[in-house]
Amino acid sequence: xSFPSRDAxxxxxxxxSPIGVGTDELWAALGGPGAFARxxxxxxxxxxxxxxxxxxxxxxxxxxxxxxxxxxxxLARMAVVAAEEAVGSSGLPEDAYFRDxxxxxxxxxxxxxxxxxxxxxxxRRRGLAGASGLLFSxxxxxxxxxxxxxxxxxxxxxxxxxxxxxxxxxTLVTARDRIRLEAATAVVAGGVExxxxxxxxxxxxxxxxxxxxxxxxxxxxxPFAEGAAVLLVEEARQAKARGARVLARILGAARxxxxxxxxxxxxxxxxxxxxxxxxxxxxxxxxxxxxxxxxQLPELAAFLAARVGPVETQLQxxxxxxGAAGGGAVGAPGSGGEARPGWVAWPKVTTGEAFxxxxxxxxxxxxxxxxxxVVPATPGGDDxxxxxxxxxxxxxxxxxxxxxxxxxTGAGSAVAVILGAPEPA
Amino acid sequence: xxLVETSIVVTGIGLTTALGRGVEASWAALRxxxxxxxxxxxxxxxxxxxxxxGEAPDLDDEPVEDNRDRALGHAVEVGREALTGAGLPxxxxxxxxxxxLVVGSSLAASASAPAFWPAFVDGDPADVDYRTLRCxxxxxxxxxxxxxxxxxxxxxxxxxxxxxxxxxxxLAADALRLGRADAALVIGVDALDPHTFAGFGALKxxxxxxxRPFGAGRAGMKLGDGFAxxxxxREDRAAGxxxxxxxxxxxxxxxxxxxxxPDPGGRGAALAMRRALRSAVLEPDAIDYVNVxxxxxxxxxxxxxxxxxxxFGERLARIPLGASKPSVGHTLGAAGAVEAVVTILVLRxxxxxxxxxxxxxAGWELDPEIExxxxxxxxxxxxxxRHAMCNSFGFGxxxxxxxxxxxxxxxxxxVVPE
Numbered sequence: 001x002s003f004p005s006r007d008a009x010x011x012x013x014x015x016x017s018p019i020g021v022g023t024d025e026l027w028a029a030l031g032g033p034g035a036f037a038r039x040x041x042x043x044x045x046x047x048x049x050x051x052x053x054x055x056x057x058x059x060x061x062x063x064x065x066x067x068x069x070x071x072x073x074x075l076a077r078m079a080v081v082a083a084e085e086a087v088g089s090s091g092l093p094e095d096a097y098f099r100d101x102x103x104x105x106x107x108x109x110x111x112x113x114x115x116x117x118x119x120x121x122x123x124r125r126r127g128l129a130g131a132s133g134l135l136f137s138x139x140x141x142x143x144x145x146x147x148x149x150x151x152x153x154x155x156x157x158x159x160x161x162x163x164x165x166x167x168x169x170x171t172l173v174t175a176r177d178r179i180r181l182e183a184a185t186a187v188v189a190g191g192v193e194x195x196x197x198x199x200x201x202x203x204x205x206x207x208x209x210x211x212x213x214x215x216x217x218x219x220x221x222x223p224f225a226e227g228a229a230v231l232l233v234e235e236a237r238q239a240k241a242r243g244a245r246v247l248a249r250i251l252g253a254a255r256x257x258x259x260x261x262x263x264x265x266x267x268x269x270x271x272x273x274x275x276x277x278x279x280x281x282x283x284x285x286x287x288x289x290x291x292x293x294x295x296q297l298p299e300l301a302a303f304l305a306a307r308v309g310p311v312e313t314q315l316q317x318x319x320x321x322x323g324a325a326g327g328g329a330v331g332a333p334g335s336g337g338e339a340r341p342g343w344v345a346w347p348k349v350t351t352g353e354a355f356x357x358x359x360x361x362x363x364x365x366x367x368x369x370x371x372x373x374v375v376p377a378t379p380g381g382d383d384x385x386x387x388x389x390x391x392x393x394x395x396x397x398x399x400x401x402x403x404x405x406x407x408x409t410g411a412g413s414a415v416a417v418i419l420g421a422p423e424p425a
Numbered sequence: 426x427x428l429v430e431t432s433i434v435v436t437g438i439g440l441t442t443a444l445g446r447g448v449e450a451s452w453a454a455l456r457x458x459x460x461x462x463x464x465x466x467x468x469x470x471x472x473x474x475x476x477x478x479g480e481a482p483d484l485d486d487e488p489v490e491d492n493r494d495r496a497l498g499h500a501v502e503v504g505r506e507a508l509t510g511a512g513l514p515x516x517x518x519x520x521x522x523x524x525x526l527v528v529g530s531s532l533a534a535s536a537s538a539p540a541f542w543p544a545f546v547d548g549d550p551a552d553v554d555y556r557t558l559r560c561x562x563x564x565x566x567x568x569x570x571x572x573x574x575x576x577x578x579x580x581x582x583x584x585x586x587x588x589x590x591x592x593x594x595x596l597a598a599d600a601l602r603l604g605r606a607d608a609a610l611v612i613g614v615d616a617l618d619p620h621t622f623a624g625f626g627a628l629k630x631x632x633x634x635x636x637r638p639f640g641a642g643r644a645g646m647k648l649g650d651g652f653a654x655x656x657x658x659r660e661d662r663a664a665g666x667x668x669x670x671x672x673x674x675x676x677x678x679x680x681x682x683x684x685x686x687p688d689p690g691g692r693g694a695a696l697a698m699r700r701a702l703r704s705a706v707l708e709p710d711a712i713d714y715v716n717v718x719x720x721x722x723x724x725x726x727x728x729x730x731x732x733x734x735x736x737f738g739e740r741l742a743r744i745p746l747g748a749s750k751p752s753v754g755h756t757l758g759a760a761g762a763v764e765a766v767v768t769i770l771v772l773r774x775x776x777x778x779x780x781x782x783x784x785x786x787a788g789w790e791l792d793p794e795i796e797x798x799x800x801x802x803x804x805x806x807x808x809x810x811r812h813a814m815c816n817s818f819g820f821g822x823x824x825x826x827x828x829x830x831x832x833x834x835x836x837x838x839x840v841v842p843e
Contacts, residue, residue, distance in 0.1 A: 123623055141586075142586050146821020
């Protein structure tokens with residue numbers, strides 16, 4: 001096996017979300033009220049009062065010419081549309097060479113749960129002989145990535161990673177790895193989740209989603225959301241050779257598993273920063289994947305610990321006494337340097353909880369912020385500087401050279417990615 | 426991030442299939458040509474045309490109804506076998522912070538939720554405990570496995586259907602090659618479940634008749650439980666442990682053709698094989714054995730043969746092949762890990778395990794479309810196997826191939842004593 005070293009850059013992005021289909025639409029809607037409404041449900045199924053869904057299957061036909069996905073699951077349709085936007089916006093040619101060397105890595109926490117559960121309900125009602133072949137084939141966890149590979153004609157690896165919130169961002173780690181190891185010259189990477197009433201009822205009863213849009217403000221989780229977020233990660237020399245517009249450079253990326261989520265986040269961030277050779281004090285923007293203190297605390301604690309050391313006081317200032325009280329101190333030494341003021345954004349406050357798609361969407365937002373030099377707005381954020389961080393309630397133009405994205409799950413897994421602004425042409 | 430130039434060795438393996446619990450039990454049955462396919466006991470198939478499959482023996486504990494729990498129990502057991510075999514004390518990895526865990530699974534630790542559906546379908550939807558769906562337990566399952574083995578490096582679960590086992594090996598190897606870890610525990614896991622059993626039946630991929638890989642008149646597969654583990658280590662960090670085989674290379678691809686049907690020309694599968702050979706820096710002529718995917722469906726086997734023919738040329742007819750699925754059933758997302766372990770056993774013992782049914786089943790003959798013939802032994806055969814390939818293909822057009830090499834490399838004609 002050979003051991004080359006190649007840099008990875010982001011040259012395209014695509015988003016399907018109830019608040020906007022397309023990265024431009026998403027970007028314009030960030031900081032707004034979102035699209036939370038009563039989701040569809042069968043009689044008696046206790047779904048949340050509010051969720052961010054398409055109120056039915058996503059209308060993919062108006063966004064794609066890929067005919068083969070007409071009978072595909074809603075999950076696959078969202079993934080294909082987001083992937084096509086990511087590849088289309090990157091300008092990656094359709095030549096056989098490029099497609100042969102393009103891999104697909106998608107993450108999901110629940111897969112095509114709607115088809116999966118509908119298929120299982122059929123088994124219960126009609127027995128083994130009543131199984132639907134179509135529903136079964138759409139219910140397998142990698143159906144969406146299979147549809148994406150087919151729609152794009154991509155003949156690199158076609159992988160599906162099943163995990164928690166952080167797995168969507170984790171696809172950037174895999175994408176970067178595959179490019180460095182010459183297993184691909186481009187990777188379509190991201191996350192996707194689909195709404196279903198039984199899944200929503202299950203998540204609600206399990207305390208993983210809120211019943212309404214303000215749940216996270218009451219220390220709870222965010223309301224459920226569906227959607228897809230995809231990035232086109234490309235080998236830097238290839239992107240440069242074909243004159244592609246680079247949105248961001250991947251400077252560092254790391255996963256970590258630790259019994260406590262805070263430590264997992266801290267380890268992932270430290271590893272990503274070390275690889276990027278960037279001090280935490282030089283990171284201009286943190287795009288957190290969480291909403292609600294249970295998710296925001298580990299991400300923010302890791303970031304502040306790396307910047308300024310033990311963080312409990314700062315967390316209390318940023319998130320309030322109630323949120324920080326039960327968390328315990330994080331005793332990281334910090335970089336010891338003088339931290340310049342930084343920015344924080346929490347896109348999930350607007351988009352809702354789309355699990356693997358949310359953490360990939362955070363990466364899309366960070367890449368866009370770097371490319372445009374604009375900090376996205378977070379509803380409820382204010383411009384008051386706390387612990388050296390600002391969370392703007394309105395979009396703010398700012399010189400951003402480096403951004404960190406952190407995503408975590410409550411089970412002790414975390415991913416951190418450090419993105420750098422594109423180098424001047 | 427450091428890039429390290431090191432070879433990767435397999436220092437521990439674990440295996441549970443319908444042939445038994447443990448590597449030794451499985452290998453003894455494999456080389457004797459025993460089939461673990463038998464009437465099903467855990468799935469009520471009395472009124473279904475297919476009534477058999479490859480069920481693994483129960484764990485020592487009380488039998489569990491929920492397949493997710495059963496799968497987790499077997500995953501822990503094969504993981505322990507791999508670590509114990511590698512001589513790691515306390516069944517914990519050597520360095521928790523420098524060990525990664527990658528699980529390959531088709532069902533991804535989900536299952537048919539037997540506690541939920543009767544209550545939902547036969548009761549009042551308003552009174553159901555929806556938490557019993559348990560379809561969202563993937564991440565906690567991964568966390569439980571990491572805690573069991575004291576792994577604090579990165580963890581992932583890859584679920585690209587029947588290629589997941591080999592893709593898990595590939596993702597683990599990525600982390601070792603990039604210097605992020607010194608060791609990786611790879612676990613392939615899929616419990617035979619009504620969900621997949623009925624699904625493959627609906628797609629006409631299962632057969633009531635015995636499996637006939639590459640045979641005339643073949644009609645499909647049997648399904649089976651599969652649980653396998655491999656401990657991969659950087660050779661320079663595995664001092665004191667005995668390598669069982671070397672991970673020489675791996676390659677993956679997508680057909681980009683159809684969700685459930687293979688590219689009939691086998692182009693995607695051939696691409697994965699060529700990438701694995703390129704990664705291993707080996708020519709096709711170096712391969713002495715191929716553990717085939719061999720699902721015995723009409724479309725899959727012809728596509729696989731065309732792919733192998735494209736890669737190996739006319740020499741394909743002289744390369745010993747082995748199909749493990751007639752022995753244990755198709756173990757889906759675990760198949761790549763299960764068959765990689767079988768391939769390692771072939772390398773260790775320098776014996777080609779027979780393909781059950783070939784030459785012994787009445788009327789068995791090779792598919793006439795397969796020109797030039799295949800060397801698919803129906804009985805165990807001693808052979809010199811220096812480098813072996815193991816292939817897995819799956820739904821979504823996923824293809825994954827791995828090349829494993831004997832350690833130490835045997836001389837031509839020099840069979841390593843068992």
